[in-house]
Amino acid sequence: MESLYLLIPIALVFVAIAIKVLFWAVKSGQYDDLDTEAHRILFDDIKPRQPRRDSEGEAEQDAQRRESDS
Structure with missing residues (x-):
């Protein structure tokens, strides 16, 4: 019973x-x-x-570089 005197105010x-x-x-x-x-x-x-391509010639140059590397 005495614990309720403490627990009720805490609650x-x-x-x-x-509420606040x-x-x-x-x-x-x-x-x-x-x-x-x-x-x-x-x-x-x-x-x-997505990769940007400024021109079609650049895409062809990339393809040629890949072929020459392999």
């Missing part, structure tokens, strides 16, 4: 802290847009890099 302090954190999260906009973050994982952000 009330934890509840008060949890909840109101802070709502006030700061943590729950404003829940759908965007849920859908973001479905789409790729980074596009794969």
Whole structure:
């Protein structure tokens, strides 16, 4: 019974802290847009890099270099 005199105030302090954190999260906009973050994982952000070719002659030169190396 005597332990309840200690545990009840501690529990009330934890509840008060949890409520304060909840109101802070709502006030700061943590729950404003829940759908965007849920859908973001479905789409790729980074596009794969493809080699750039400035001209067709450069591609032919690369092919010739590969042939001469092997």
